[in-house]
Amino acid sequence: xxxxxxxxxxxxxxxxxxxxxxxxxxxxxxxxxxxxxxxxxxxxxxxxxxxxxxxxxxxxxxxxxxxxxxxxxxxxxxxxxxxxxxxxxxxxxxxxxxxxxxxxxxxxxxxxxxxxxxxxxxxxxxxxxxxxxxxxxxxxxxxxxxxxxxxxxxxxxxxxxxxxxxxxxxxxxxxxxxxxxxxxxxxxxxxxxxxxxxxxxxxxxxxxxxxxxxxxxxxxxxxxxxxxxxxxxxxxxxxxxxxxxxxxxxxxxxxxxxxxxxxxxxxxxxxxxxxxx
Amino acid sequence: xxxxxxxxxxxxxxxxxxxxxxxxxxxxxxxxxxxxxxxxxxxxxxxxxxxxxxxxxxxxxxxxxxxxxxxxxxxxxxxxxxxxxxxxxxxxxxxxxxxxxxxxxxxxxxxxxxxxxxxxxxxxxxxxxxxxxxxxxxxxxxxxxxxxxxxxxxxxxxxxxxxxxxxxxxxxxxxxxxxxxxxxxxxxxxxxxxxxxxxxxxxxxxxxxxxxxxxxxxxxxxxxxxxxxxxxxxxxxxxxxxxxxxxxxxxxxxxxxxxxxxxxxxxxxxxxxxxxxxxxxxxx
Numbered sequence: 299x300x301x302x303x304x305x306x307x308x309x310x311x312x313x314x315x316x317x318x319x320x321x322x323x324x325x326x327x328x329x330x331x332x333x334x335x336x337x338x339x340x341x342x343x344x345x346x347x348x349x350x351x352x353x354x355x356x357x358x359x360x361x362x363x364x365x366x367x368x369x370x371x372x373x374x375x376x377x378x379x380x381x382x383x384x385x386x387x388x389x390x391x392x393x394x395x396x397x398x399x400x401x402x403x404x405x406x407x408x409x410x411x412x413x414x415x416x417x418x419x420x421x422x423x424x425x426x427x428x429x430x431x432x433x434x435x436x437x438x439x440x441x442x443x444x445x446x447x448x449x450x451x452x453x454x455x456x457x458x459x460x461x462x463x464x465x466x467x468x469x470x471x472x473x474x475x476x477x478x479x480x481x482x483x484x485x486x487x488x489x490x491x492x493x494x495x496x497x498x499x500x501x502x503x504x505x506x507x508x509x510x511x512x513x514x515x516x517x518x519x520x521x522x523x524x525x526x527x528x529x530x531x532x533x534x535x536x537x538x539x540x541x542x543x544x545x546x547x548x549x550x551x552x553x554x555x556x557x558x559x560x561x562x563x564x565x566x567x568x569x570x571x572x573x574x575x
Numbered sequence: 576x577x578x579x580x581x582x583x584x585x586x587x588x589x590x591x592x593x594x595x596x597x598x599x600x601x602x603x604x605x606x607x608x609x610x611x612x613x614x615x616x617x618x619x620x621x622x623x624x625x626x627x628x629x630x631x632x633x634x635x636x637x638x639x640x641x642x643x644x645x646x647x648x649x650x651x652x653x654x655x656x657x658x659x660x661x662x663x664x665x666x667x668x669x670x671x672x673x674x675x676x677x678x679x680x681x682x683x684x685x686x687x688x689x690x691x692x693x694x695x696x697x698x699x700x701x702x703x704x705x706x707x708x709x710x711x712x713x714x715x716x717x718x719x720x721x722x723x724x725x726x727x728x729x730x731x732x733x734x735x736x737x738x739x740x741x742x743x744x745x746x747x748x749x750x751x752x753x754x755x756x757x758x759x760x761x762x763x764x765x766x767x768x769x770x771x772x773x774x775x776x777x778x779x780x781x782x783x784x785x786x787x788x789x790x791x792x793x794x795x796x797x798x799x800x801x802x803x804x805x806x807x808x809x810x811x812x813x814x815x816x817x818x819x820x821x822x823x824x825x826x827x828x829x830x831x832x833x834x835x836x837x838x839x840x841x842x843x844x845x846x847x848x849x850x851x852x853x854x855x856x857x858x859x
Binding site: 334339340342343344346347350353360362363364365366379478479480481482485500501504505508568569570 | 629630631703704709710788789792793794795796804814816817818819820821822
């Protein structure tokens with residue numbers, strides 16, 4: 299090392315950075331052997347595992363799964379940043395420009411702490427709690443304690459589905475805690491005996507199995523479990539869906555077929571979702 | 576009178592100072608202890624050398640370790656020369672009090688305080704979309720470089736300013752050029768400051784989640800080039816802890832690995848900086 303090494307290395311660093319950026323255009327990310335998925339964080343781990351198996355069976359093909367939320371999935375597919383989007387619900391009337399490929403089903407259950415004496419909630423009571431008309435567990439037959447309302451963050455499909463089912467509007471909800479992902483919701487409720495929230499049935503059921511201090515409340519008298527989601531008696535359920543803008547190309551179609559096939563049912567169940575029959 | 580008050584206040588002050596130092600140490604010990612307690616049993620050679628399975632609940636973290644290493648390498652390889660260069664320009668080759676220097680310092684201080692998610696969105700828009708790098712280790716590393724630069728530049732600047740003016744004057748009196756003075760005298764003498772900058776930068780980069788989720792991405796496959804998407808340790812921890820049922824044990828184990836890596840890197844950088852300073856400045 300002599301005296302000017304540092305100064306001489308600096309332009310080299312610049313050149314390296316620029317050179318790397320310049321050669322990127324040759325590495326187009328949308329090559330036909332690479333499929334990019336973005337969207338729902340609920341679907342991402344499932345899609346990730348499906349992608350791994352697909353890559354194993356189709357050497358040379360790469361399926362990249364990114365996270366970020368359903369809204370992001372839709373936006374990215376529309377802007378053609380991603381080939382396939384992931385949404386944890388069905389498509390609605392404003393999304394007719396997109397094609398839907400459901401891959402699994404999931405329910406959304408109300409959860410409370412295990413020690414909460416309240417055993418079930420009617421729809422009116424849930425609406426009352428989330429609009430702050432009911433704010434003490436005593437009003438529901440529980441202990442004299444204020445209710446901690448756990449709500450999902452804006453842009454999450456679980457929130458949209460919850461609002462739609464209970465015919466609520468987002469601005470009317472008075473939440474004490476706003477959460478992102480399922481596990482976070484479960485941790486929040488597990489850590490606060492006076493809280494109530496809503497999360498994916500499968501994730502919650504697996505937590506109960508593993509001794510987590512929460513319980514799932516029945517909805518309209520139907521117990522919340524993977525079985526009732528499967529036989530479609532549970533009222534608050536959703537499809538985990540892959541979406542494309544327009545007709546997918548051949549390699550995308552092949553992956554979509556694989557993701558909807560029997561070959562991935564074990565992965566779907568492993569991730570605590572219900573396979574489509 | 577004042578003597579008696581001193582008798583009281585001196586030990587009191589000492590106690591207060593000892594207490595605060597104790598609390599800080601206790602927090603660190605508690606944190607590391609908790610990680611070791613909950614994650615220690617799971618960290619072994621297999622965990623470090625196998626790929627994640629079942630969304631990370633089983634298997635190991637080998638591809639994630641590699642991705643993290645690559646992201647960090649890209650970040651520091653870009654940020655270090657740019658940061659050193661800017662800091663040297665600002666302290667050695669431009670006036671401290673001038674409007675240019677003041678403007679740059681102000682903007683750096685503002686940039687250093689910008690939340691990382693803003694850098695994430697910026698990186699996603701610039702590197703991933705505009706420059707077409709997509710979700711890749713390169714996008715992530717470059718985004719982190721942007722994020723780390725202000726901290727790095729400001730620390731190096733402080734380090735350079737701490738070098739006594741006498742060094743520069745003596746050197747000029749001996750007829751040495753400014754470049755020679757910089758290389759043989761100022762930079763080695765400013766090494767402690769540079770090292771702090773590097774360590775803060777690495778620390779911020781390796782712990783980053785928000786800036787990476789939209790740039791380097793979520794893919795947990797072993798990366799084969801810098802253009803591949805790669806999940807960092809911090810994103811893996813975040814995903815396991817908040818999104819994956821039953822992911823907690825491996826979240827703890829990964830967090831322990833992250834802490835260990837950070838300690839190793841810090842030790843390594845300190846040692847290198849010490850060596851560099853020693854080899855240049857036998858007299859100091």
